[in-house]
Amino acid sequence: MKKLGFLALFLAIVLTSCNSGANKSYLPSSIGAINSMVVVIDNDLWKSRVGDSIRRHFAAPVLGMPMDEPLFNIDQIAPKFFTGSLRNTRSVLFVMKDSVDVAHVKSDLYATPQKIGVIKGETEEDIIENLKDESDQIIKAFKEVEITEAQKRFNRSLNKEGVLQEKFGISLKVPSIYKVGKQEDNFVWIDREIRKGSANIIVYEMPANSFGNDTTLVKDIIAMRDSIGKKYVPGPDVTGKVTYMRTEPAYAPALFPVEIAGIKGVEVRGIWDIKNYPMAGPFLTYILNDKTNNRKLVMEGFVFAPATEKRDDIFELEAILKTLKLVPQQADEDAK
Template identity: 45%
Template sequence: MRKILILVFVTCLAVTSCKDGASTKQDFTPASIGQVNSLTVVMSNELWEGKVGDNVRDQFAKSVVGIAWNEPIFTLRHLPETVFTGAVRKSRSILVVQKKDTTSSSYINKNTYSRPQNVAVIVAPTENELIETINKNADHIISEFNKTDLQITQGNFKRSLLQDTSIEDMFGVTMDIPSVYSIGKVEDNFIWLDRDIKNGTMNLIVYALPWDSFSNNATFISEIVSKRDSIGKKYIPGPNEGTYMDTEKAFAPSVFPAEIGGKKAAEIRGRWEIYNYSMAGPYVSYIINDKENNRKLVVEGFTFAPAAVKRDFMFELEAIIKTLKFLPKKASN
């Protein structure tokens, strides 16, 4: 009997040790490094300096939609494979491009050298096939990189959140808004928050439109501009009398499908300006289909930062908006 008890004890100890070992491996994976919207590209100098490198830059350093100046979606850092060692392997977003005598393929490895991390690998036997494989898979790879950067950014918000319930009380939604933002204006069906940055501001606005505000797809963009301009004229004045925010007419907004708070939405990216005054900048707006409340909920971020790079400012505003959650409706008595 004593031998049986000892055997059971030793077996339990071994199982526990195995479990501990498995969790320890995960726990001790180092944290990934690097700024958001940055990408380490690992490929030979020959490929980087030729048409394959040009194609990588075309796909992964193309301009951010809605920003007038050419700002790349990712800041690229090229490394040949021979120096891809040590700390650089902990980069959060990595793209590996290799010409090998094998079938063309593309895949993403998660948390290979650090956590969280995406290592996208593209392999093909010829340069033309590499370009074809890059073009075919770039959108998916970019989406995965962006998801991880959004998660990192949103996690950083939680260190210090704005303690204000104005948005919750008026619209029945919550967002993780950093405490560096403050409430600038609260009016009937409209809330405006902002934060100071060097030589400018970052802004969030929230308002609701009737469910039937947009008649059909053919006139959707023009109706978006019209509704947005009416809100700007009513609630967002410029620096001088008779000036107010509207939509820059020379820059047609771009519209993409989206999902916010578990509901279908339209993502609109474009340029705002101040009517009769020299001020302008990019905006990203989400029109959310909130059928349960018979409304279109609109949440928009816009930046004023003359002569500054605006990509990361807009990315932060997007990250805030994508934390939005709808609160359950309170039961009526």
């Protein structure tokens, strides 16, 4: 009897495990445009101060852009209509009145990959307070899943040029539409055409002991960017004037700690312009403390697209740069 009881328990565990795995494997792929989200909320709440609070957090202007563009494009829907394929939306925010206060993020409930933020409260004031406390974490989760989705789409067709590995011992998942436009001993420029302009990636190295003084870090980063721009990124020809890309003098860039491919560093967001010429746009720079190779590795994305929205273009560049991997340089491989 003991054997039979043990066998029954074993089979139950196996079947439960199989069913659990099967349910997860049968989740449909999530859907939605990059940087879009659905807010599931009653219409009355959406038109109230709660809706204002949601828009204030989730449609806030993207940092470092020359004109205001929202973090996410938001579609609102009442709970009773949140059915069918709408449940497969990649980034979803549930907001509702409830007898308990709740604020958390769930993963892959209806589709994969998917992040669902849940905000509940007994009163409008409770909901607004929960939004204030937890919106940053929910935005972070939404951004991470959007980055993952963008990177997955890159895999459909990747650039096979090996210049980044040859010069810097790194690889990036760069869509094939991007092409190497310029390369020198310590500089590579990759770009692609976009509507009314271009999306650009530049990579170079700095000495390992660069930026040793925290009190002058912003000033030193600006000086680095401006010197690289003057040397490698010229502006249009203007008679009697020198033109090149620099950091917009009127706006100090914002700095944040970052870690990519296990390498710590700093993320810099700001606006570039062309000295002596009316041209500007957003930039995103990663300065990584690559101790393995005794250097500061600098990767930057910048967008030029006059009078057009640039959020999704700079976001694509961020997603590309975050695919960084350190790989052996070709010369080292050939010597082995």
